[in-house]
Amino acid sequence: MRGTLRAWRSRWERLRNRDRVGADPFGPPRSRAWQRPAQLVVAAFALVTLVGTALLMLPIAHEGPKSTSLVQALFTAVSAVCVAGLAVVDTGQHWSTFGEIVILALIKTGGVGIMTLASVLGMVVIRRFGLRMQLSAQAETRSLNLGDVRSLVARIFVISTTCEVVVSLVLTLRLWTYYEEPFGQALYHGVFHGVAAFNNAGLALYSDSLTRFAADPVILLPVAAAIVLGSLGFPVLLEMRRHIRQPRRWSLHTKLTLTASSFLLVAGIVAITVLEWSNPATLGAMSWPQKLLTGVFHGVMPRSGGFNVVDVGQMDDSTLFVTIMLMFVGGGSAGTAGGIKATTFAVIFVVVWAEIRGHPDVHAFGRRLSGGAIRQALSLTFLSMTVVAAATVYLLITTPFPLEQILFEVVSAFGVVGLSTGITPELPGQAQVLLVLLMFAGRIGPITFASALALRERTRRYDLPEARPIIG
C-alpha cells in the first residue's frame, strides 16, 4: 500500500516535471510502475470500504437495541461504495440517521470517485496511444499535466453535483408540498434519493423502495432521468454538454455509448411493458398510463438504477431473463453504471455486423476499430461471463434457490444494479460475502482490467506464421 502510494507520488513528480525534464510520464514505462494506476484504484476502494464498514459497525450507526453484524456492515458499505444497491437489511429501518449519512457519503465517494479514476485512466490510455479525446482543452496537444487532472476532477464534481441538486430539489418539493412531509424530512429524503438516483446507487430509505410512488411521474421520471444521465458516464456527459448542437464532433466513444444505451433502454422498456402487461402481481392491475410509467421506470433500472416500484420477485421468468441480459451489459464507461458496458456491447455488435457483411475491417461511425479494442471487448466479456458462471454454480450448489433467481442476483451484484428477486437477505453469510466480492469485482474489475490491458499493449517485435483453424 505504502509502496503503491510512493510509486504514484513519483509518477506525479514525473508528471509535474515533464516540461522541464522532457520525460513522458505516460510513455512506455521503464519499470513495472505502469501497473500501478489499476492497483491505486483497487487500494482506494478497499480503503473507503474499510472505513465505511467500521463506521457502520459503530453502535450509533443503527437504530434501537439491534446490533449490526460484520457481514451486514461490510455488505452495506460495499453496496454503497460500489453504488450497487443490494441490501441485506432494510436501509431505512435498520440504520440511524448517522448510518444513513455514512451510506450517502459512501455513495457520493464511490460514484464520483470511480468516475474520476476511470476518467483519469481513460485519459492516460487515450494519451498513450496518441488518440484525441476531448476531455479537456489541451487534450488535442497530447500533453497531460496536473492542471488537466485538477480540471477533470472539478468538472466531474460540478456535473454530478448539479444533476444531484436538480433532482433532489424536485423530489424535495414534491415530498414537501404533495406528500406533506415536514420540510426537513422532505429535504433529507429528497437529497438522499436524488444522490442515490444520479449515482445509480439503488438504495432507498423506504422499505418498499419507491413502490409508494408507483403512480407518480413527478417522482419517478426525474429519478429515471438522473439514473440514465449517471449511467452514460462522465466522458459522454461532458462531450454532450460541450457539443450539444454538433453531434458530428462527438467522439466514437460517445456515439457508440449513446446508440447502444438508447437501444438497450428501448429494449428494456418494451420488454418489461409487454411481458408484464397482464401479470396480476405487477402491471396487470394498473391503468394503462400507469403500466406505461412503470414500464418506462423498470426499463430504465437495468441501466443500473436498482430502485423498484413493483415486486421484482413477482415478475415473469421471461422478464427476469431479459433483465439479466440487460444488467449484464450495463451502462456507459466511467460513470455510475456497471456491467461490461454499453461500448463493449456496441463493439461486439459492430464486429458481428461487419463479419456478416463480409467487411475486412470493422467500421463504426466513420472510424475503424482497432484489433486491440476488439480483443479487449471480447476478453472483458468472456472474463465477466466466467465470473458470473462460476458464482452461479457456487450458489446453485450451496443454496436452494432456482437458476433464474440465482442468476438474477449474481448479475445484479456483478452489474452493480441492485435489483433483487428478494433472496439476498435470505442467503447464508458466505453467499452474501460472494455477492460482496461480485459487487467489488463488477465495479472495479472492468475499469482496471481494461485500462491495465490497454496500457500494457505493446508493439509486435516479430511475427509467427499465421494459421487459420476451422471456426464453426
Add this chain to the structure above:
Amino acid sequence: MRGTLRAWRSRWERLRNRDRVGADPFGPPRSRAWQRPAQLVVAAFALVTLVGTALLMLPIAHEGPKSTSLVQALFTAVSAVCVAGLAVVDTGQHWSTFGEIVILALIKTGGVGIMTLASVLGMVVIRRFGLRMQLSAQAETRSLNLGDVRSLVARIFVISTTCEVVVSLVLTLRLWTYYEEPFGQALYHGVFHGVAAFNNAGLALYSDSLTRFAADPVILLPVAAAIVLGSLGFPVLLEMRRHIRQPRRWSLHTKLTLTASSFLLVAGIVAITVLEWSNPATLGAMSWPQKLLTGVFHGVMPRSGGFNVVDVGQMDDSTLFVTIMLMFVGGGSAGTAGGIKATTFAVIFVVVWAEIRGHPDVHAFGRRLSGGAIRQALSLTFLSMTVVAAATVYLLITTPFPLEQILFEVVSAFGVVGLSTGITPELPGQAQVLLVLLMFAGRIGPITFASALALRERTRRYDLPEARPIIG
C-alpha cells in the same frame, strides 16, 4: 433449388476443367456464386429431411394402430439427420423396424454428409487463403481437383464405417453373449447403437436410453469412445491417423481441437462426478466404481452424445448449468458434434489469455491467429448466444417450465446433443417446431455461417482513421 444445383454443377465443371482452362474455381469469384456452397449444404439437408419425414409418415413406419403426426415425423427426421437425439416419441416403442431403419439411414446420411460437406468447405476456405491443410496428399500444392474431393469422401466413409463396425461388433457380442439376446436382435441393436454412438445421434431403441447398462463398462466405454472420436471431427481424425507418432506435424486446428476437447471432457467428468456424487436420484445409491463409470459416461455426453444412464431431469441444478455450458461449446468442427465448436472456444480462450499477458498478437502452438479468425469466433459465438437467448425467452413466455429446464432443452437442441430433462415430449407443438429449427440451425448454421464468412473475406481497399472507444 434448381438454380443452386445448376450453379454447383457449373462449379464442378470449372473444377474438372481447371487444369485445362487454368481458372481457379476457388479463386475470387466473378459473380455471387461464392455464396453457393453454403446454400448447397442447407438445400441438401432440407431435402434429406423432407424425404425422411415423408418416409416416417408412412403407415408402415410405426407400430400398431397408433398414428404419427406431422410434427412427430418432422421432429424425428430432423433429430436423426442433425444427429441431435431429442425425441418426442419413444424411439423403440413408436417406430416399426422399417421406421427405425429409416432413422438409422438418416443418422448415417446426416453424420457422414455433414462431415463431408464441412470438410470440402473447409478445404475450400483453407485453399482460398493459401494455407496448408493436410486433408489430402496434394494439399500442400494448393491444387484442389475432383480427385481430392473423391478421395476425401472415400476417406471419410472408410474412417466412419470402420469406427462404427468396431463399436457395433463389441456391442453385438456383449448383447448376444452376456445379455443373451438372440443373435439377430443383438446384431440389430449393436449396429443401431454403434452407428448412433459414432455419429453422436443419441437416439436409443431402449425406452430408458442406456440406463439398463448403467453398471456395464463393456457397453458404456466403447459407446463413450465412439462418441468422443466422432465429436473430434474428420480433419482431426485423419490427421491423427496419418501422424499419430508425430504430434508436432499436426495442424493448429488439430492441436486446438484436441486441447480444448480434452479440457472440456475432463471438466465435464469432474463436474458431474463431484456434483452428483451424493444425489440419491442419480449417483448417490451407486457403488463408487459405478459412480466413476457413470461420471465418465455423462461427462462425455455434452461432447454431444445424448445418451443417458441416469435421469438427467433428476440432476442437481448446478450439474444442469455446467452441462448447459459444455453443450453450448460442443465438439470439433466437421464432425458429428454441434455447438460453437471446441476450436472456437479455444480461439476465445487464447485471445483472452494473450490480452491478460499483454501480448500484441495472439499466438497458439507457434502460430499467429489471424484477426479474421478471431472476429469470426466472436461473431459465431455471439450469434449463437443470440439464437439461444431468443428461443429461451420465447419458451419462457409460452411454456410453464423453469429457466434451467428450458435453457437446457434449448442448448441441447442447438448443440445437437440430445440430452433432455424430459420436457420435450410435453412441449406444445409450436415449441417442438422451435426445437426443430434450433437443431437445424445448430447443425447447419455454424458450418455454413463460418465458411461463408471466411470465403467472403476481402482484402481492405482503404483505411478509415482508427479510433479507440473506452472498453470497460
